[in-house]
Amino acid sequence: MAQTQVEKKMSTKKSNQVLHKKNKTRPQEKSLPLPKELLRSIYSLMLKTRILEERLIKIYKAGEAFFWIGGPGEEAWGVPLGLLCHKGQGPEYDFFHLHYRATPTLVAMGMPMIDAVRLMMNRSTDPCTGGRNFSGHYCYPQWNITPITSPIGIQYSLSIGTARVQKRHNSKGITIVSGGDAGTAEGDFATCLIWASRPKQELPILITVQNNRWGISTSYSTQHGEIHIADRGKAFNIPTHVINGNDPIETYIKLKEIMTYIREKGRPVLVEAMVSRLYGHSSASGTNFIPEEDSLQLFEQKLLKQGVLKEMEITEWKEKFELEGRQAQEQVRQEPAPQESDVWNHIYANNENGDWRNF
Amino acid sequence: MANMAQAIRMALHYGETHLGVKDIFGEDVGEPMGGVFTATQGLKTSWNTPLDERGIIGMAIGIGLAGERCVAEIQFCDYIFNTIDLLKVAGNTLWSSNGQYPLSIVVMTPVGAGIHGSLYHSHSLDGWATRLPGWKVVMPSTPLDAYGLMLSAIEDPNPVLFLKSKALMRVRGAELIPGEPSDEKKLKSMIDAPIGDRSQWKPQWPQLEKFMIPIGQGKVLCEGNQITVVTYGRHALLAHKVAEDLLKNNRLSIEVIDLRSLYPYDWALIKKSIQKTGRVLFLNEDTEVTNFGEHLAYRATQELFYELLARPRVLAGKQLPGIGLHPNLEEASVPSAKDIQKILLEIAEEVP
Numbered sequence: 001m002a003q004t005q006v007e008k009k010m011s012t013k014k015s016n017q018v019l020h021k022k023n024k025t026r027p028q029e030k031s032l033p034l035p036k037e038l039l040r041s042i043y044s045l046m047l048k049t050r051i052l053e054e055r056l057i058k059i060y061k062a063g064e065a066f067f068w069i070g071g072p073g074e075e076a077w078g079v080p081l082g083l084l085c086h087k088g089q090g091p092e093y094d095f096f097h098l099h100y101r102a103t104p105t106l107v108a109m110g111m112p113m114i115d116a117v118r119l120m121m122n123r124s125t126d127p128c129t130g131g132r133n134f135s136g137h138y139c140y141p142q143w144n145i146t147p148i149t150s151p152i153g154i155q156y157s158l159s160i161g162t163a164r165v166q167k168r169h170n171s172k173g174i175t176i177v178s179g180g181d182a183g184t185a186e187g188d189f190a191t192c193l194i195w196a197s198r199p200k201q202e203l204p205i206l207i208t209v210q211n212n213r214w215g216i217s218t219s220y221s222t223q224h225g226e227i228h229i230a231d232r233g234k235a236f237n238i239p240t241h242v243i244n245g246n247d248p249i250e251t252y253i254k255l256k257e258i259m260t261y262i263r264e265k266g267r268p269v270l271v272e273a274m275v276s277r278l279y280g281h282s283s284a285s286g287t288n289f290i291p292e293e294d295s296l297q298l299f300e301q302k303l304l305k306q307g308v309l310k311e312m313e314i315t316e317w318k319e320k321f322e323l324e325g326r327q328a329q330e331q332v333r334q335e336p337a338p339q340e341s342d343v344w345n346h347i348y349a350n351n352e353n354g355d356w357r358n359f
Numbered sequence: 360m361a362n363m364a365q366a367i368r369m370a371l372h373y374g375e376t377h378l379g380v381k382d383i384f385g386e387d388v389g390e391p392m393g394g395v396f397t398a399t400q401g402l403k404t405s406w407n408t409p410l411d412e413r414g415i416i417g418m419a420i421g422i423g424l425a426g427e428r429c430v431a432e433i434q435f436c437d438y439i440f441n442t443i444d445l446l447k448v449a450g451n452t453l454w455s456s457n458g459q460y461p462l463s464i465v466v467m468t469p470v471g472a473g474i475h476g477s478l479y480h481s482h483s484l485d486g487w488a489t490r491l492p493g494w495k496v497v498m499p500s501t502p503l504d505a506y507g508l509m510l511s512a513i514e515d516p517n518p519v520l521f522l523k524s525k526a527l528m529r530v531r532g533a534e535l536i537p538g539e540p541s542d543e544k545k546l547k548s549m550i551d552a553p554i555g556d557r558s559q560w561k562p563q564w565p566q567l568e569k570f571m572i573p574i575g576q577g578k579v580l581c582e583g584n585q586i587t588v589v590t591y592g593r594h595a596l597l598a599h600k601v602a603e604d605l606l607k608n609n610r611l612s613i614e615v616i617d618l619r620s621l622y623p624y625d626w627a628l629i630k631k632s633i634q635k636t637g638r639v640l641f642l643n644e645d646t647e648v649t650n651f652g653e654h655l656a657y658r659a660t661q662e663l664f665y666e667l668l669a670r671p672r673v674l675a676g677k678q679l680p681g682i683g684l685h686p687n688l689e690e691a692s693v694p695s696a697k698d699i700q701k702i703l704l705e706i707a708e709e710v711p
Contacts, residue, residue, distance in 0.1 A: 132455055164382070191411055195418065347493055356658075359624060
């Protein structure tokens, strides 16, 4: 399988390092499943995401924001996805129809922390929504991140449209849609399976479900008769995978293989990633830490044991990301709020009048 | 003269050949049928979808998000209601993205009663449609207007709902579409698919020209100075006929405005007319409670109160859960020519 851009960058770094420290290379590095620098990068992005999400929760708890919703616990899934995508604008690149637990993917793609804080604190500087929407509702047209919305599951219905355009362009760009396990009960999930698998008109969509076994307070076990959500793809002849979304190495390797398949074949794949939900659903469920399997801790222990990371580096990175988050919050406090007149902005393109009083 | 179905078909052909439309889709929209009203016959970019309205609207939004133009159809507006939240999303995408994601998409759907369509082929959508901020809404009453409004809808950088009065789909207008042959039999032989096997059939499109009717521009169907009627769709034609009869039989001079666009709407035209007549009727066939006409009547009352000679009236469909099939039931449910005449006479007789 071809190397991704990230891996090429990493392997160049690695080979330089190996060149300089040839004699010091530990024997276990040779058996690492992914390049060392890539592993370090994945860890660093997972850590950065976690610290960012915890910063957002602190902002909420301090009364500086109305609502928090996000994805702590999904870092091992979302970071590899963000690293593996073809990032850019237009049908030649990957389109994203994400849900509101996508911070890991956005951080991996290069979103600065301060953008998430601006969105959280509804400032007019918020590049995604101009202070209109909740945290986690990202929108970056320059990266084909289509607006994340609150209605559960509708992104599955929207994804078929961008995928059709990519198919028409014979592009190597694919469409990526994500949602939670509870949201697959919406008809939109079935819409996506049906429209993506029409005979001779299959669509290049990576259909994903992050299964954390909860829909707010309702347990998966009380609502789902199917063993795996992914099994629903089988009825449509869609290849399916159930992966451990708490393992970033497994996720990276599987996603890379699957995304390459979709790019080459122009056909859909359904992936169900088993993940944790570490701070509950949102503000609505208290935002307190819930002891589930923590992908960040597990990965950290693994990399320490393998000598890929040092304790001191972790401490340094944590301090660096904490500082970035704190400074972002301090700066955003000073940034302007949206004005009353802004409600009339962008109802129609080119700010054409949307107020009937002015017709 | 083209009928409205042919006019829409020609507009869509112009759209796919000149305005960048890449997809025209919906249930039975592609071959072999070309739409239940034949409005999409012979188009090169038309295709059939699964029977899934949410998928149809989702597909349209997705295509728009990818920056391309499309026209989607919901076969009857009676079946659009399970997509209302998606229509809301389409309407708020530009706003919620802080101006970053315009959606240049068109959704067309047949509306209204008048064809013995019973409960689920008779719904109106104008009231619902005007409660979708971010959308523009048009509703033509003649083939030429349908052509010009469809071209404008396609070119508009915003989502546009194109409401087609199903009772008007076979009605011909008095004006030729630019490029349309004057002989309607010739037009039929060129662009109507034959009955039976169509597998070898290809349309011969006339050399159509660009003709745009700006969204937001109404028109006066007949001038008058005693009462203003503001309406649209099939009731524009009905009101026009009633106005002609009342002029002839009762010497009542009625001005009928065909709004053509519901949002944005042509308030300047309405205002000017009411200032002239002092009396106004807002007429449509959607159900009467929280009816679009009520908004217009409210505005007329607020802004023109001291210029009015009579209470502004709304005549609309009765607040019923459906339209019954028997003609007695259907005619009792939506405004008829008789109802329009009766209320206009009442308005004329009102003493301030």
